[in-house]
Amino acid sequence: MIKKIALITILLSSLSYGAMIQKGLIVGIDTSITSSNINYAKNGSGITTSNYSAGGSLSPVSLKVGYQYYFTRIYGRISTQYEYNDNKLERYKIKNQVFELNTDYIPIIYKGDNSWHLRGIFGVGVGANKSSLVKYDDRLDSIGINLVPILNKETQWNMEYGFELGLLLEFDFGLGAELGYRVRSGLMGEFSDEDGANEVTFKLQTSEVYLGVNYLF
Numbered sequence: 001m002i003k004k005i006a007l008i009t010i011l012l013s014s015l016s017y018g019a020m021i022q023k024g025l026i027v028g029i030d031t032s033i034t035s036s037n038i039n040y041a042k043n044g045s046g047i048t049t050s051n052y053s054a055g056g057s058l059s060p061v062s063l064k065v066g067y068q069y070y071f072t073r074i075y076g077r078i079s080t081q082y083e084y085n086d087n088k089l090e091r092y093k094i095k096n097q098v099f100e101l102n103t104d105y106i107p108i109i110y111k112g113d114n115s116w117h118l119r120g121i122f123g124v125g126v127g128a129n130k131s132s133l134v135k136y137d138d139r140l141d142s143i144g145i146n147l148v149p150i151l152n153k154e155t156q157w158n159m160e161y162g163f164e165l166g167l168l169l170e171f172d173f174g175l176g177a178e179l180g181y182r183v184r185s186g187l188m189g190e191f192s193d194e195d196g197a198n199e200v201t202f203k204l205q206t207s208e209v210y211l212g213v214n215y216l217f
Contacts, residue, residue: 020117020172021216026075028064030178030212033057038084038188040092040202054088062098068216073104077125083134084188084204093135094188094202098160100127106168114172121166121180128157129204131189136200153191160186160204174216182208 037055060082066075079098086092104123111117133153166180188202 020114020170021174023069024067024174025217026064026066026068026073026214027217028075028176028212028214029061030064030210031059031061032182032208032210033059034206034208036084036204036206038086038094038202038204040200043199043201052086052089052091054086054091056085056087058082058084060098062210062212064102064212064214066102068106071105071107073106075102075104076100077102077127091137092133092200092202095132095134096188096204097130098127098184099130100125100160102164104164116172117170119168119170121164121168121178123164124162125164125182125184126159126161129160129186129188131156131158131202133189133191136191156189156191158187158189160184166210168214170216176214176216178210178212178214180210180212182206182210184208 035055035057037053039053041052060079062077062079064075064077066073077098077100081095081097084092084094084096102123102125104121106119106121108117109120132155136153162182162184164180164182166178168176168178170176183206185205186203188204190199190201192199
């Protein structure tokens with residue numbers, strides 16, 4: 001009887017050693033190469049100018065905190081503040097920061113051994129971007145009319161949403177590394193001059209390739 005108990009104890013110990021952490025608090029950080037496209041239009045004095053489109057590349061950093069439960073994780077993401085610049089007409093500069101809630105399905109797609117797993121990442125995110133218009137130059141208006149400058153540059157909060165796909169390499173001691181692709185769309189802001197006669201609207205779409213490091217407690 002004692003031998004059986006000892007054998008079972010040894011067997012259970014060997015099975016538990018190196019077992020993957022499946023649930024707990026997650027803390028992570030990621031950095032991305034972001035390709036952005038901003039569509040914006042100007043309304044003024046009853047005239048709507050042509051839509052403009054400008055893009056650029058950024059490298060924002062994000063902090064992530066949340067909870068993982070086996071094949072699901074829910075986390076909040078906050079990015080550092082960064083700037084979008086009009087690379088086409090040099091017309092505007094916008095400061096932006098992202099606050100999100102994300103839900104990911106992370107199934108195990110390959111088991112290396114008891115010390116690591118490879119997971120897929122299939123997720124959606126929704127949140128808000130905090131935007132402020134730093135610069136806007138009306139002198140570059142395509143129709144050649146000297147309109148009143150955009151002066152109302154208050155900070156705005158607007159909704160954004162999108163999805164992410166990727167791979168997560170997870171180790172038994174809690175460390176994880178992920179590589180993914182993230183797409184986001186949303187309104188950046190609507191700004192007007194002091195009397196409200198002129199208005200400019202910015203809409204944003206981004207595509208990000210990101211690399212992240214997480215720790216599961």
